[in-house]
Amino acid sequence: MSVRRVLFVCLGNICRSPLVEAVARKRLAEAGLDVVVASCGTGGWHAGEGADSRMIAAAHAAGHDLSQHRARQLHERDFEDYDLLLAMDRDNLRELHKLAATPEQTERTALFLEWVGATPPLEFPDPWHGDAAGFAAAVKLAERGVAGLVERLRDVNS
Numbered sequence: 001m002s003v004r005r006v007l008f009v010c011l012g013n014i015c016r017s018p019l020v021e022a023v024a025r026k027r028l029a030e031a032g033l034d035v036v037v038a039s040c041g042t043g044g045w046h047a048g049e050g051a052d053s054r055m056i057a058a059a060h061a062a063g064h065d066l067s068q069h070r071a072r073q074l075h076e077r078d079f080e081d082y083d084l085l086l087a088m089d090r091d092n093l094r095e096l097h098k099l100a101a102t103p104e105q106t107e108r109t110a111l112f113l114e115w116v117g118a119t120p121p122l123e124f125p126d127p128w129h130g131d132a133a134g135f136a137a138a139v140k141l142a143e144r145g146v147a148g149l150v151e152r153l154r155d156v157n158s
């Protein structure tokens with residue numbers, strides 16, 4: 001399966017998945033891989049809002065720009081628009097499975113850190129309730145996960 005379009009999925013689409021999207025867009029471009037990335041949330045409470053200001057600040061400190069992000073909710077059509085839908089945690093993955101209409105669609109979902117071959121724990125902790133250190137740790141984890149993503153995408157698309 002060639003993977004040309006990847007959707008990152010978290011709960012609110014204001015912290016983890018926008019971060020991973022921004023890091024992935026930058027690192028994939030640097031690697032010369034032609035893969036489109038986007039993100040969304042399984043919940044719609046923050047739809048239309050920008051990313052969390054603490055997430056924007058931590059990402060900015062590491063050279064990633066989240067200022068243009070606008071949150072949106074996962075939609076059934078995302079299974080048609082994206083080849084691979086990567087969930088940040090197991091709750092997000094369960095929501096993807098609920099929305100998948102066919103076994104083929106379910107097969108194109110996975111836990112982000114698992115798909116990229118990270119070492120456990122495989123759930124991406126939500127920094128939303130935590131402090132600044134949690135947001136900085138999220139940026140580091142996103143970088144590690146995306147490094148694995150770049151390698152795996154290079155493999156599957158070659």
Ligand code: 4NP
Binds near residue numbers: 011013014041128
């Ligand atoms: P995210 O974090 O899923 O990484 O965007 C959250 C942001 C907001 C909420 C939950 C998680 N919330 O319940 O509003």
